[in-house]
Amino acid sequence: QVQLVQSGAEMKKPGTSVKISCKTSGYIFTNFYIHWVRQAPVEGLEWMGLINPFGGSTNYAQKFQGRVTMTVDTSTGTLYLEVNSLRSEDTAVYYCARDLVRRGDGGDPVFDYWGQGTLVTVSS
C-alpha cells in the first residue's frame, strides 16, 4: 500500500534551519509529483511547493522562494524539505503529499496520499 512516512518533531531556534524527510513506498516513486503543504494555526493549510522525483525539478510558492529547498534521494525513495531562516511564524505541521494528477507540470495538484506530518516548533 502507498505510504509516506515523515521524520519526527523538531524544535528550532529563530534564524536556524530545519530539514524534514518523507520516505515513500508502495508505488513507483518516479511516477508522481510530491508536494509539501504546511498547516499553521492562523494561516491554515498552505501549499509550499513541489518536486518531481523523476529528475528533481522543483517549483516553489512565491512566498517561500529563496528560503526553502526540496530535494530527492532516488536511491531510497526519500524526499526532503529544508526551510532556512526560521521564524516563529514557521511553527506548523509540515506534510508531504502525493499528487494524484500525473499529467502536466504538477502545478494543478490533487493530494491523494499524505505523510503523517512533522511538527516544527520555532521558539527562542
Added chain:
Amino acid sequence: EVVLTQSPATLSLSPGEGATLSCRASQTIGGYLAWYQQKPGQPPRLLIYDSSTRATGIPARFSGSGYGTDFTLTISSLEPEDFALYYCQQRGNRPATFGQGTRLDIK
C-alpha cells in the same frame, strides 16, 4: 491567488441527519475543486476531487457538486465517524489554495 471561503464555520448536527457544506471561490476555477476531511492528529484525507469525483474508498454518502465559483459537499446521512473538519482546495488557478475549513460537530 484564489481565496476560498467556506461556510458555515461550524455546523452542529446529529447522526443520521444530512449535511451541506459550502465553498466559494474569489474567481472562477472551473470544476477544479477538492474536498478533504481531517480528524485531530491526522493528515487531511481526500474525499472528492474535480468537484464531484469520489476518491478511492470513499463511501457513497459523500457527494460533491458545483462549477465556477460555488461548490457544495453533501453528506447524505451522517455517521459518527463523519464528525471532523472539512477543507476545500482549488487547482483551477495557480497556486493551489485551501479554504479555512468547516467544523462538523455532534449536536
